[in-house]
Structure formats: structure tokens, C-alpha cells
Amino acid sequence: MHHISSISTTKNSKHKLADNSIIPGKMPPHSAEIEEAVLGALLLQGQRMDEVYTLLPYAHCFYAEAHVHIYDALLRLYKDDRLIDALTVAEELTKTGKLERAGGGLKIAQLMQDVVNAAHLEAHAHIVMEKYLQRELIRAAGDIITEAYAPDADALELLDKAGEHISHIAGNTARSGYVHISTAVMEAMNAMEETAMGGKGVSGLPTGYQGLDRFIYGWQPEDLVILAARPSVGKTAFALNLALNLVTHPDRPGGVGIFSLEMGRRKLINRCIATLSGIPLDKIRRSDLGPAEWQLATQTSNRLAALPIQIDDTGGLTIYELRSKARKMVRKNGVKLLIIDYLQLMQGTDNNRNSNRENEVARISRGLKALAKELQVPIIALSQLNRMVENRKENKNEPFLADLRESGSIEQDADSVLFLYRHDYQSLLPEDYSDHKVYLKIAKNRDGRTGVLSFTSHPATQKFVE
Missing domain, CATH: 3.40.50.300 (P-loop containing nucleotide triphosphate hydrolases)
Known part of the structure; x- marks a missing residue:
């Protein structure tokens, strides 16, 4: 299995998981079954990309190479406001020469067939994001470990860099969602009541x-x-x-x-x-x-x-x-x-x-x-x-x-x-x-x-x- 860092659709080289950051004998955190559940649900109900996009904005949030390519195709269709279904995804993968690396048409059909309950799409997307965050933290730690071993390493500079890495990860993922106006109204009224009680x-x-x-x-x-x-x-x-x-x-x-x-x-x-x-x-x-x-x-x-x-x-x-x-x-x-x-x-x-x-x-x-x-x-x-x-x-x-x-x-x-x-x-x-x-x-x-x-x-x- 190729690692996601080899895929040309990744946002930048910072998302590459360094080999020295992975403990020998341990697989990077991921759940193939949950990734398949998310992709299968989106292939069946493409309009639900609205729910998933803010949680999973990048293809490299997925781990398996085939899943990265499929979700990348979904992202491109979504951003171009095009119809999303099994046929359009397969066509997009064919156009970019990635259909075979994505597992072919059989893989796309299998993903839809294996969907047990599409109602849990958002919860499954959260799990995919959590696994991605774990991999990113491992990558960042691996980079710092490698640099810390250098004879001329500047420890204070490395501390700054470590903080920058973690902040970058948090900044790209910790996004609050929108709320219905009723929630905002309730918050505002509660604050007004507290102020009034203060007198x-x-x-x-x-x-x-x-x-x-x-x-x-x-x-x-x-x-x-x-x-x-x-x-x-x-x-x-x-x-x-x-x-x-x-x-x-x-x-x-x-x-x-x-x-x-x-x-x-x-x-x-x-x-x-x-x-x-x-x-x-x-x-x-x-x-x-x-x-x-x-x-x-x-x-x-x-x-x-x-x-x-x-x-x-x-x-x-x-x-x-x-x-x-x-x-x-x-x-x-x-x-x-x-x-x-x-x-x-x-x-x-x-x-x-x-x-x-x-x-x-x-x-x-x-x-x-x-x-x-x-x-x-x-x-x-x-x-x-x-x-x-x-x-x-x-x-x-x-x-x-x-x-x-x-x-x-x-x-x-x-x-x-x-x-x-x-x-x-x-x-x-x-x-x-x-x-x-x-x-x-x-x-x-x-x-x-x-x-x-x-x-x-x-x-x-x-x-x-x-």
C-alpha cells in the first residue's frame, strides 16, 4: 500500500508522514472500514458533501491510497458544483488517470454495496478526522525527533518549531460549525439576563x-x-x-x-x-x-x-x-x-x-x-x-x-x-x-x-x- 504522501493531490509536502516518525511494527492510526463507510455514503448521497467538507477538507485526511483518490474526485466535483454519484466519480477518476489506482469501477460499486447505514455519515467523518490528526501528530513528532538528533540543533528554535507544527495542525482542523439562529438568540438573551441581574x-x-x-x-x-x-x-x-x-x-x-x-x-x-x-x-x-x-x-x-x-x-x-x-x-x-x-x-x-x-x-x-x-x-x-x-x-x-x-x-x-x-x-x-x-x-x-x-x-x- 502506497502512503498518502505519494499522491499528487495532497495540499503540500508538510503532510508527508516521515518514515522515522512511525514506530517499527506499528501501522499509522486509521480505520479502513470507517473510511469506506464515509465514501460509500457520499457515493450514494452526494448532496451530503456539505456535511462532510468542513470536517474533511483535504483528500489526505484519508489513509488508504484508493480512498485518497476517490475522495479527491469527490472534492473536485463538489467544488465545481457538479453532480456527485458513482458514474461522475468514475468519470473524474478516468479523466485524471487515477481510476486504476483507486481500485477501478469494482471498488466504487463495492463501497456503495457495503454501506450499512448512511445516517451515521457525520459521526464516521469525525472518526476519520481523529485518525488523521493522530497521524499528523506522529508526523510532526517524527520531524522534531529527527532534527533534535542533529549535532548543531538549536533547542529553543526546535521548541518554536514544535509549537508551530502543533498550531498548524490545530488551525487546519479545529473549526467551529454554524448554528441555527435560535441557538445564537438564546446565547444573547442569556447574556442580557446576566447583565440585567448585575444591575x-x-x-x-x-x-x-x-x-x-x-x-x-x-x-x-x-x-x-x-x-x-x-x-x-x-x-x-x-x-x-x-x-x-x-x-x-x-x-x-x-x-x-x-x-x-x-x-x-x-x-x-x-x-x-x-x-x-x-x-x-x-x-x-x-x-x-x-x-x-x-x-x-x-x-x-x-x-x-x-x-x-x-x-x-x-x-x-x-x-x-x-x-x-x-x-x-x-x-x-x-x-x-x-x-x-x-x-x-x-x-x-x-x-x-x-x-x-x-x-x-x-x-x-x-x-x-x-x-x-x-x-x-x-x-x-x-x-x-x-x-x-x-x-x-x-x-x-x-x-x-x-x-x-x-x-x-x-x-x-x-x-x-x-x-x-x-x-x-x-x-x-x-x-x-x-x-x-x-x-x-x-x-x-x-x-x-x-x-x-x-x-x-x-x-x-x-x-x-x-
């Missing part, structure tokens, strides 16, 4: 700021939110305020996962202690605390340690590494909100030195949006603004969507874009701990209105107050 018009996770909640109705599942600012305006501090607001919320608390690519976890903890206790951050950094402040800091740190916050301060994460860690945070630790500080510090996965950084950032932002949808949690990604904002004195340094740094796709992928800015940015001095006004501009809001909110920033304690 404050917040359908998502509370931000902790009533003004912001009036614009975005809380952090919404599946949303990618961009929080952007120039350096030293306070985007990390503001993001930590948002995190602490959620985990300490009196009515609807939720766990938070923080990916800090710029700042180490000890510095983050110092900021959190300052915000929760009211002790100036400068005194915490220098450990210059009086007896009462030491007691307060200890009590605050004990309270902080009990909060549902997960922190990863690994620098230079790729989207695949972040995806793997985020899945674990959500599924194992019950995290409801993810914060990434910040987007431009994430690494691309393209090893090509000539790769355009703008394209890399575009892939990262698309990956973050896909991750938010997959995990059904909101993701707040911090981002930098370009220097043009500093020269816009006539608008008092107010940012616009075009100011997002390194990629226009960030604006497209985001459900909401928030800009944090100061009117007096040019006169901002290092270690300036004086209280001042900070503005939050809701520049994009896919599901609501836009506008500007003002906050009082207390840099000494890293706290933002409406």
Missing part, C-alpha cells in the same frame, strides 16, 4: 472604573484590547490597576494572567504592594519603611499572595510559547483575563533575517485575536505609540489610530483600542512623582461608542483614580 449594565468582566465600563460594558470574552501609550506615561501601572481591580472586585472577581516581557516579577509585585497599601513605591524600592509601614507592607503582601494572579516574566516570547502558557493559565488556573506587556517585545517566528518586522507584528496581533476567541477570554495587549505623538502640540499630544507602532494590522485585529496620554508629555521628567491628569481615549470600540475619560494618576503609589 450595572456591565456584560463583561468589570474594569473597576465606572466611566470605562459605560463605554465598553466591561472586558468582553473573545475581545482583543490594545492599550497604547508613549514610554513613561504609565501603561504598565494602569494595566496593573486593571488587574487588581478585577481580582479584588467585591461582586465579580476573576483571575488574571500577566505576561510581563519588559519588567521582572519582583518589580511588578513592588508596584502592586504600593498600589494596594498606599506606601510610596520609592520607599518600597529602597526598603526605607518605618515600623508601621513594614507592618502594612507585610499585611498587603499576604493579601496579594492570596489573589488569583498568575505571572510569567519570560522575555522575548513567541506567539506559540505564549499560546501554550495562556491555555494552561485558563484551563488549569481559571484565569479570566490575560494581560501582555507589551506586544512589540514579542518575537516573530520567522527565522528569515530579511523578514519584515511589520509583518511579524501583524502575525502576532492576529495570533492574539485568535487566542482570545479560542480561550473565550479578553486579552489586553499593551503597545507602544510612535514618536509623532510628541510633535502634535496643537492637539495636546492626543494619539490617533495611525500612531500605533510597527503595524496597521493591530488596529484592524483589535476590538477596542485605548490610548493613555498626558497633555504635558514634553515636560515630563524622570522619576516625576507628582500627581497629574492622564487621559484615556477610547479610539476604537467595535461594539460601542468612542470618547475620552480623565483620570488622576498618583505615580508615588502607581494608582489611577477616576
Whole structure:
């Protein structure tokens, strides 16, 4: 039996099952009987390709060579919107010179004759897909094993590649189907009832700021939110305020996962202690605390340690590494909100030195949006603004969507874009701990209105107050 990788109808060479990935003496996972049941049902009821196509979009989802050729013919007839039956399939195979390799007319007749119950077509198609996924995982593992044995193998690069392989497999198969409108209506009404029961018009996770909640109705599942600012305006501090607001919320608390690519976890903890206790951050950094402040800091740190916050301060994460860690945070630790500080510090996965950084950032932002949808949690990604904002004195340094740094796709992928800015940015001095006004501009809001909110920033304690 020839392996499916030898068939010219496969989508690309990535689907070849490497010989070194198969354990000697073991056949790759497949079920010839289930494959035959699927093909026989389709030959009898060609119109049911609509049910199967989203599950089995490629001919190489089948294992047996004959089955690959037959399903490839079915796919071509289906895509061309032509009649599908035994005669048209045989004619298509003859036209492409594959009839004999498909087992001939006798094989097609036998497939239809052996159908026991065509009603189980969708369930059988799921099994075929599961076996295909198993084979693809074996192939990917085999490729990594082979490369890992190379004397000059780069282990970190292999980790990235392994994640890319798995994500590629998942991305090509994990597709949700359509639903009847009644299902969508029920989901929407349930969400409306939950919001009404809350009594404050917040359908998502509370931000902790009533003004912001009036614009975005809380952090919404599946949303990618961009929080952007120039350096030293306070985007990390503001993001930590948002995190602490959620985990300490009196009515609807939720766990938070923080990916800090710029700042180490000890510095983050110092900021959190300052915000929760009211002790100036400068005194915490220098450990210059009086007896009462030491007691307060200890009590605050004990309270902080009990909060549902997960922190990863690994620098230079790729989207695949972040995806793997985020899945674990959500599924194992019950995290409801993810914060990434910040987007431009994430690494691309393209090893090509000539790769355009703008394209890399575009892939990262698309990956973050896909991750938010997959995990059904909101993701707040911090981002930098370009220097043009500093020269816009006539608008008092107010940012616009075009100011997002390194990629226009960030604006497209985001459900909401928030800009944090100061009117007096040019006169901002290092270690300036004086209280001042900070503005939050809701520049994009896919599901609501836009506008500007003002906050009082207390840099000494890293706290933002409406």
C-alpha cells in the first residue's frame, strides 16, 4: 500500500508522514472500514458533501491510497458544483488517470454495496478526522525527533518549531460549525439576563472604573484590547490597576494572567504592594519603611499572595510559547483575563533575517485575536505609540489610530483600542512623582461608542483614580 504522501493531490509536502516518525511494527492510526463507510455514503448521497467538507477538507485526511483518490474526485466535483454519484466519480477518476489506482469501477460499486447505514455519515467523518490528526501528530513528532538528533540543533528554535507544527495542525482542523439562529438568540438573551441581574449594565468582566465600563460594558470574552501609550506615561501601572481591580472586585472577581516581557516579577509585585497599601513605591524600592509601614507592607503582601494572579516574566516570547502558557493559565488556573506587556517585545517566528518586522507584528496581533476567541477570554495587549505623538502640540499630544507602532494590522485585529496620554508629555521628567491628569481615549470600540475619560494618576503609589 502506497502512503498518502505519494499522491499528487495532497495540499503540500508538510503532510508527508516521515518514515522515522512511525514506530517499527506499528501501522499509522486509521480505520479502513470507517473510511469506506464515509465514501460509500457520499457515493450514494452526494448532496451530503456539505456535511462532510468542513470536517474533511483535504483528500489526505484519508489513509488508504484508493480512498485518497476517490475522495479527491469527490472534492473536485463538489467544488465545481457538479453532480456527485458513482458514474461522475468514475468519470473524474478516468479523466485524471487515477481510476486504476483507486481500485477501478469494482471498488466504487463495492463501497456503495457495503454501506450499512448512511445516517451515521457525520459521526464516521469525525472518526476519520481523529485518525488523521493522530497521524499528523506522529508526523510532526517524527520531524522534531529527527532534527533534535542533529549535532548543531538549536533547542529553543526546535521548541518554536514544535509549537508551530502543533498550531498548524490545530488551525487546519479545529473549526467551529454554524448554528441555527435560535441557538445564537438564546446565547444573547442569556447574556442580557446576566447583565440585567448585575444591575450595572456591565456584560463583561468589570474594569473597576465606572466611566470605562459605560463605554465598553466591561472586558468582553473573545475581545482583543490594545492599550497604547508613549514610554513613561504609565501603561504598565494602569494595566496593573486593571488587574487588581478585577481580582479584588467585591461582586465579580476573576483571575488574571500577566505576561510581563519588559519588567521582572519582583518589580511588578513592588508596584502592586504600593498600589494596594498606599506606601510610596520609592520607599518600597529602597526598603526605607518605618515600623508601621513594614507592618502594612507585610499585611498587603499576604493579601496579594492570596489573589488569583498568575505571572510569567519570560522575555522575548513567541506567539506559540505564549499560546501554550495562556491555555494552561485558563484551563488549569481559571484565569479570566490575560494581560501582555507589551506586544512589540514579542518575537516573530520567522527565522528569515530579511523578514519584515511589520509583518511579524501583524502575525502576532492576529495570533492574539485568535487566542482570545479560542480561550473565550479578553486579552489586553499593551503597545507602544510612535514618536509623532510628541510633535502634535496643537492637539495636546492626543494619539490617533495611525500612531500605533510597527503595524496597521493591530488596529484592524483589535476590538477596542485605548490610548493613555498626558497633555504635558514634553515636560515630563524622570522619576516625576507628582500627581497629574492622564487621559484615556477610547479610539476604537467595535461594539460601542468612542470618547475620552480623565483620570488622576498618583505615580508615588502607581494608582489611577477616576
